[in-house]
Amino acid sequence: MxxxxxxxxxxxxxxxxxxxxxxxxxxxxxxxxxxxxxxxxxxxxxxxxxxxxxxxxxxxxxxxxxxxxxxxxxxxxxxxxxxxxxxxxxxxxxxxxxxxxxxxxxxxxxxxxxxxxxxxxxxxxxxxxxxxxxxxxxxxxxxxxxxxxxxxxxxxxxxxxxTSGEPLFKRGWRLDKGAAPLRENLAAGILRLTGWTPGTPLYDPMCGSGTFLAEAAQVALNVAPGVERRFGFEKLKQYDVTAWQALKVAAQDAKRAARASRNADLQIFGSDISGDMLDKARANFERAGFSGLPLKQVDARGMTPPSDTPGILVANPPYGERIEVRGRGPRGELRATGRDERDEGFRRTHADTPDSEFFQSLGDALKQRFTGWHAFILTSDRKLPGQLRLRESAKTPLYNGALECRLFRFDLVAGSVKQKPAS
Ligand SMILES: C[S@@+](CC[C@H](N)C(=O)[O-])C[C@H]1O[C@@H](n2cnc3c(N)ncnc32)[C@H](O)[C@@H]1O
The missing domain is CATH 3.30.2130.30 (VC0802-like)
Structure with a gap:
């Protein structure tokens, strides 16, 4: 039927x-x-x-x-x-x-x-x-x-x-949300749009609670996104229980195999300025079954490529409307100390950087150190390329909930990084 x-x-x-x-x-x-x-x-x-x-x-x-x-x-x-x-x-x-x-x-x-x-x-x-x-x-x-x-x-x-019950972006492993996490299904869709495939290095330098990284790890390890959760159809009178058992057992077997494999070699890397956020990401990965994903506490302006081979960089930096860009001081200097960023001392000594200054430094980091990489940045700010002083090679309209965003693509090809004057 x-x-x-x-x-x-x-x-x-x-x-x-x-x-x-x-x-x-x-x-x-x-x-x-x-x-x-x-x-x-x-x-x-x-x-x-x-x-x-x-x-x-x-x-x-x-x-x-x-x-x-x-x-x-x-x-x-x-x-x-x-x-x-x-x-x-x-x-x-x-x-x-x-x-x-x-x-x-x-x-x-x-x-x-x-x-x-x-x-x-x-x-x-x-x-x-x-x-x-x-x-x-x-x-x-x-x-x-x-x-x-x-x-x-x-x-x-x-x-x-x-037939779903809880919306499908709820995978069943997220405990620690962080300030402004992306929905898992939006992150997964963006990964598809970047063309990333397992084995290619993937780096999120503002990883927060690690949504891009967790979604990528699940793809790489062949873990079904719904293996940990229940579905609305399980409450309905008629559904095909035998077919469901077959699908579920296969997904559980794949997850067990993923747990047994070494996750450190997945070529999936993350960093964030906030030690607190990285702790949340680690707790999430642990629950999702990927314990070895490498995470570093780094200001994105001081980021360096995490792998010798170029790959895909993906990020959603803080939106003006939601949370502020953190960190101030000489470019690349690590400002957060691993203390909870809500700590009053942190706030007083490390005031927020104006967005334009932050994005200009971020653009410099991309141009100077990420030759050969393809960077994809999701933002609701259409002026992002001007602020980075980079020319995008593509932009895709996407909605993060009700917020209209663009996924900008920057191809950081050797010798031909297209520069854009600050607007
Ligand atoms: C919108 S959130 C990213 C959310 C993430 N994609 C997730 O799903 O949880 C932006 C992140 O940028 C981080 N951040 C802010 N300023 C930064 C900086 N200068 N360097 C690195 N990370 C920074 C914040 O700590 C926050 O985790």
Whole structure:
């Protein structure tokens, strides 16, 4: 039996997700592979059996969720939405014993209140279950057993049953978040956009809690991103338990093999000015099963290549809107001491550097010491190339949550580093 799935992702990563889904089908679904279908802003459609939906949940690094399409129909009023939801055989999927959450999102919907539309979908599902079983499910917005999503366009209402549960960027190993961690699926998508492949040196000089590094290590060690977590489909009445056991056991075997291998040789390197952040990164890696990734406490302005062979440098420096760039003083001088940076003494003696000065020094470090590397920097600041005094060779629009960002690419090719005057 085949279903229509919709897989949302951070905007800007649709093509990366489509390529990833096709790879997952080829690698993990020998018997019933599928091809990713239409890409729309914010996600990718595909058609496949339960095993395909479960494999996408378990193996996609870029997806935010995997939604199973239940129904779609033109609508004009809240009553139309209610009627559509009431007609669906929800009792096939879950009982009134399960707790429920409904979310509605809309683009150009003629309805006045999305809250009211949400209420109507919830009422319809509860009414339906009461009609067939005599009981209504309880609502739990925090940790529901079952989530239903309604998506409203100007003309159509689509109902989806969520098969993921917690969003998929929650891999199950992160304890220590740090100040502004990237979502894991955005980091994984960016890694795909850089073209990095295992074995090529990868360096994040502002690694924070280590999201890029952990995602890269999981790719290199062939660890499924969802191997440590549970999924929404496990709460549904009908899913293919045998196919799930086969997928899960294979993923657990791969993880055990990864734990037994030596992680120090992965050519994945990180540094940060904050010793506190590096401690958080180490704790995260430990939980994720990569204990030997080399981390150094260094001001990014004083960074040097961590490997003899050039590779990929990737970073998301502090955004003006979120946290400040740290460190002041002669270029490259290490300012943080390993003390917690919230320490008052640290604050007083190491005031924040103006962004422009920091990025100019960072650009100098890239030009002078990273010949042959390809640097990818994610930022919401479109003036970044001017501040680095480097000309980008590509820029890709990406969304970090609601924040519109660019992934700038700089090719630091010997003798031909394109320089840009400060703007
Ligand atoms: C936006 S966060 C990076 C988050 C990281 N990608 C993650 O997922 O956790 C920016 C990081 O830059 C670090 N940082 C700030 N100034 C720095 C400097 N001068 N040199 C190196 N790292 C610096 C901060 O300590 C912080 O961890």
């Amino acid at each position: 085949s279903f229509d799935f919709f897989v949302p992702c951070p905007r800007g990563l649709e093509a990366a997700l489509a390529a990833e889904l096709t790879e997952i089908a080829a690698r993990h679904l020998d018997s019933a592979p599928f091809t990713a279908g239409e890409q729309v802003p914010g996600g990718v459609h595909f058609r496949g059996g339960w095993a395909a939906g479960m494999a996408a949940n378990l193996h996609s690094r870029v997806a935010s969720r995997v939604l199973l399409k239940i129904a779609q129909r033109p609508y004009r009023t809240e009553q139309d939405v209610y009627a559509l939801a009431l007609e669906q055989r929800w009792e096939q999927w879950f009982s009134a014993n399960e707790t429920l959450r409904v979310d509605v999102t809309a683009i150009k919907s003629p309805l006045r209140s999305l809250e009211f539309a949400t209420l109507r979908v919830k009422d319809a599902i509860c009414d339906r279950l009461r009609e067939v079983s005599g009981a209504r499910p309880s609502i739990d917005t925090g940790a529901p057993d079952v989530r239903v999503f309604a998506f409203l366009t100007a003309t159509d209402c689509t109902l989806y049953l969520d």
